[in-house]
Amino acid sequence: MEDSENDHVMSEIHLGCPPTTIGPFISRFTFSSYPLLLDPSSMIDKDGDLLLPRRRRTKPTGPSSHGHGHGHGSSFTVTIQHSITSTLPDVWKSQLVLSDFVLHNMSLLNGLVCLELGAGTGLLGILLARVAKAVFLTDHGDQILGNCLRNVELNSSLFHPQAIVNVRDLNWMSEWPLQVTHADPKPFCWSFQDFELVKSASFIFAADVIYSDDLTIALFSMLKRLMSLGCDKVLYLGLEKRYNFSLDDLNVVANGYACFRRYIKEDALCDHSDKKSFFVGNRIDLKQIPQYTQGYDRGEDVELWEIRYFMRRLRLHLTFLLSACISEAQECVRLASARNDESANPENFAILRGLLLKLQELISQVPIPEKDEGFTKPGPAPG
Numbered sequence: 001m002e003d004s005e006n007d008h009v010m011s012e013i014h015l016g017c018p019p020t021t022i023g024p025f026i027s028r029f030t031f032s033s034y035p036l037l038l039d040p041s042s043m044i045d046k047d048g049d050l051l052l053p054r055r056r057r058t059k060p061t062g063p064s065s066h067g068h069g070h071g072h073g074s075s076f077t078v079t080i081q082h083s084i085t086s087t088l089p090d091v092w093k094s095q096l097v098l099s100d101f102v103l104h105n106m107s108l109l110n111g112l113v114c115l116e117l118g119a120g121t122g123l124l125g126i127l128l129a130r131v132a133k134a135v136f137l138t139d140h141g142d143q144i145l146g147n148c149l150r151n152v153e154l155n156s157s158l159f160h161p162q163a164i165v166n167v168r169d170l171n172w173m174s175e176w177p178l179q180v181t182h183a184d185p186k187p188f189c190w191s192f193q194d195f196e197l198v199k200s201a202s203f204i205f206a207a208d209v210i211y212s213d214d215l216t217i218a219l220f221s222m223l224k225r226l227m228s229l230g231c232d233k234v235l236y237l238g239l240e241k242r243y244n245f246s247l248d249d250l251n252v253v254a255n256g257y258a259c260f261r262r263y264i265k266e267d268a269l270c271d272h273s274d275k276k277s278f279f280v281g282n283r284i285d286l287k288q289i290p291q292y293t294q295g296y297d298r299g300e301d302v303e304l305w306e307i308r309y310f311m312r313r314l315r316l317h318l319t320f321l322l323s324a325c326i327s328e329a330q331e332c333v334r335l336a337s338a339r340n341d342e343s344a345n346p347e348n349f350a351i352l353r354g355l356l357l358k359l360q361e362l363i364s365q366v367p368i369p370e371k372d373e374g375f376t377k378p379g380p381a382p383g
């Protein structure tokens with residue numbers, strides 16, 4: 001079937017674009033340094049008096065106080081090139097809600113490494129770069145990433161002066177870590193330094209990436225690998241339930257949402273003695289997150305989740321493995337010192353080789369039943 005203009009799925013945020021717009025389009029989003037709007041029901045205190053949002057008295061630790069870029073002290077403007085057709089990404093409502101969340105919690109992100117998945121236009125990553133030490137804006141495909149890079153360049157004056165901002169290709173359907181090629185590097189490819197930085201990332205963000213079962217499965221498979229890596233990471237996920245009639249269900253369903261919920265145990269209901277690895281999620285009350293930009297209505301179908309990944313069994317095994325490796329290494333060092341060999345003595349290599357073989361043997365004994373938990377070859381079935 002040929003694409004007609006009516007078939008394009010557009011973000012509500014840009015339905016105001018001129019109807020004839022088919023190519024790239026520039027929008028400007030002005031963000032305030034202090035909350036603009038709170039949900040009316042949360043603006044009443046316990047005595048029934050109206051609570052008005054006020055400018056913060058204390059100097060904010062966030063970037064809003066930097067005053068660099070196109071800001072005028074109390075506000076700043078982000079310029080975004082996007083498209084209302086399907087050739088380039090658009091800005092979606094849950095991205096703006098996640099942006100409000102980030103702006104409301106800027107001081108927590110100061111100096112940290114952040115990773116965004118399915119970044120699209122890059123609006124959220126651009127906000128993160130105002131305070132973070134390093135931001136990776138990731139998506140898949142040269143055209144989308146090229147547009148994202150253009151937006152990063154358009155807004156670089158807003159960033160923290162020392163921020164490292166990288167646009168990188170990360171397809172959720174691919175392996176992780178990706179192959180790093182030194183010869184003929186592709187645009188948006190990863191370097192070893194990037195991998196090291198991602199290991200130290202504390203936060204992952206993703207907006208409007210839950211809209212089909214296949215992509216949700218791929219996304220969570222990638223999240224398991226990313227969240228098992230390096231330091232503990234917290235994911236903030238914004239989504240908008242988009243309802244469609246499904247022939248399979250003979251009902252109106254939000255595509256991908258039920259699949260997403262199957263991955264998440266809600267914190268309050270969660271049995272932490274569970275032996276399997278699992279994601280635990282808390283749904284954030286949006287009434288507690290004021291708006292920092294005008295001109296969009298959150299509606300009823302946007303949700304924001306805080307998600308952690310628990311790798312209980314895997315961690316226990318790794319701890320065991322590590323202690324075993326350490327005592328093996330100590331034993332080898334003890335043997336080598338007892339012999340008091342010259343460093344060129346070939347027997348030293350034999351000891352080293354013995355150590356490596358032992359390590360290999362121990363590693364192969366670790367039962368990691370799921371591929372996306374990072375196994376390289378299957379171990380024996382867990383007892």
Ligand SMILES: C[S@@+](CC[C@H](N)C(=O)[O-])C[C@H]1O[C@@H](n2cnc3c(N)ncnc32)[C@H](O)[C@@H]1O
Pocket residue numbers: 089090091092093094095117118119120121138139140144170171172173206207208209215218
């Ligand atoms: C609905 S858009 C949301 C864009 C942006 N986060 C926002 O909220 O405005 C979904 C994004 O997911 C990206 N995406 C879809 N499949 C992907 C995959 N397999 N790997 C990486 N990104 C993917 C798309 O390119 C697109 O940018």
